Amino acid sequence: MQFTLKIERWNPETEQGGLDEFTVEAPETATLLDVLDVVKDEVDGSVTYRKSCRMAVCGSCGMRIDGAAALACKTPMAPLAQEGRVPVISPMGNLPVIKDLVVDMDPFWAKFRAVKPWLEEDDQPPVKEWRVQQEELDRIMKEALCIQCGACVSECNSMQSDPEFLGPAALAKAAKFVGDVRDRDRKGRLELYNGPHGVWDCTRCYFCNERCPKGVDPRDAIAKIGAEIYSEGMLSDKAARHAQVFDVSTRATGYLLETALVPYTDPMKALDIKFAMQMARAGKVPNPLRPHRAKKLGEVRKLHKLLKTQEADARAQKRAGVSVDREEAGS
Ligand code: SF4
Ligand code: SF4
Ligand code: FES
Known part of the structure; x- marks a missing residue:
């Protein structure tokens, strides 16, 4: 042909x-x-x-x-x-x-090194070996499929505007270590990925998911890290506070309260009168005497409750898995 x-x-x-x-x-x-x-x-x-x-x-x-x-x-x-x-x-x-x-793949590998792509041990390593349960492995299996080809990095919009952004491939690797039950530096990792050029720099364009030839779905991996950061109450970044307003206001009213979104996420912006007027003209400032409240607020709260329960179950499972591993490994 x-x-x-x-x-x-x-x-x-x-x-x-x-x-x-x-x-x-x-x-x-x-x-x-x-x-x-x-x-x-x-x-x-x-x-x-x-x-x-x-x-x-x-x-x-x-x-x-x-x-x-x-x-x-x-x-x-x-x-x-x-x-x-x-x-x-x-x-x-x-x-x-x-x-x-x-x-030149050097900048690609530099990002990998920056996320500490190795297991951190503590002072209680297993006597013999770690035994990871299948369901624990399943949670990080997608991220483990990465072949470091760089296709996701090639198409990342955020890296184009900020070459310092850790990027989809390194953060997918990072998610693998955050989810690895053998790792002993979860908090330190989350602080690192929550920092400058970390997970919150992602614009959620999803191009990385679209282009990854191995189905790693790096954007989803970044979202997993963001959720872990949020659940630890690390709210130093604007984007984390932004997520918190979504969480709290949808639970309280069934709607996103845009009047809370700006002051809480970016207090300086809330002092911008011109911006406030623009919001009011666009109908984004509801009457404080008649706050928005979704008709089916009960349904929204059920969803919130379900998510919290799932999150708590996953954590309990993870903790239980680790202790079994230690006993088995030491026996
Ligand atoms: S979703 Fe985020 S990490 Fe993925 S390509 Fe877009 S900006 Fe980059
Ligand atoms: S495109 Fe997929 S396989 Fe390639 S580096 Fe990115 S996450 Fe890894
Ligand atoms: S030659 Fe190895 S991935 Fe294409």
Whole structure:
């Protein structure tokens, strides 16, 4: 089958770049990586990209296909060719380009190191070994699927505007350690991830979930950490206080009280008269004598109660699991 594609080139020695178009023959079952190999072997040996496992395991072949990050070895080319598309293959975003499709992963690994991706022990390590129960493992299994390909980082809007943001891949790894029953620094971790450039910098665009080739769902992992931070009462960040107003006001009235949202989240903003007038004109300031109250407030409260019970059960389960582990491991 004939495949045509355009490859974004960059030569660091000449500092020249541009788009080169190639047309090659490859089997109908060819992936993008197979087609790149044919281009390199038969047409232009200088085309540069990374690869290793060829089976979506090593995370080496991340690149953009028509602007969206994916693994070259997991992208079949026939559907694109059948649609008459000539895909543009370019390097991943949010990482410096070294040559052609190869990016510098150092900033990616620096973020990983910053979240302390190792187990912290205490002074009571198991005598023999840790035994993690299946249900405890299940809670962090999704995050454990990460192959560190960088596709999520490539598409992260927040990292584009703030390169210091820890980002989806590192925070997915962080969520794995927060949920790991063997770890002894849960509080310290939460303080770290609650800090500058931590979980609250995520804009919830969900692009990371969309692009992750392994179903890790990094945005969901970030939400899990946020929920843990919130349940510990760590409300130093505006976003955590923002979440608290949602929680308290929906429980009290069934609605979000926007008049409480601004003063509690950002007290300085509440002193901004112009902003207050804008809110009033937009109908966001309810009559204080007739506060909003949802007709089915009882239903909303039932939901709140259910969530709290589930949260408490999960915690109790976690505590029970840990003590069993210690006994078994020490026996
Ligand atoms: S959801 Fe958050 S972490 Fe994921 S890509 Fe968007 S801003 Fe980045
Ligand atoms: S979370 Fe997904 S997209 Fe991000 S590095 Fe891991 S496997 Fe790749
Ligand atoms: S070559 Fe290993 S993930 Fe693609």
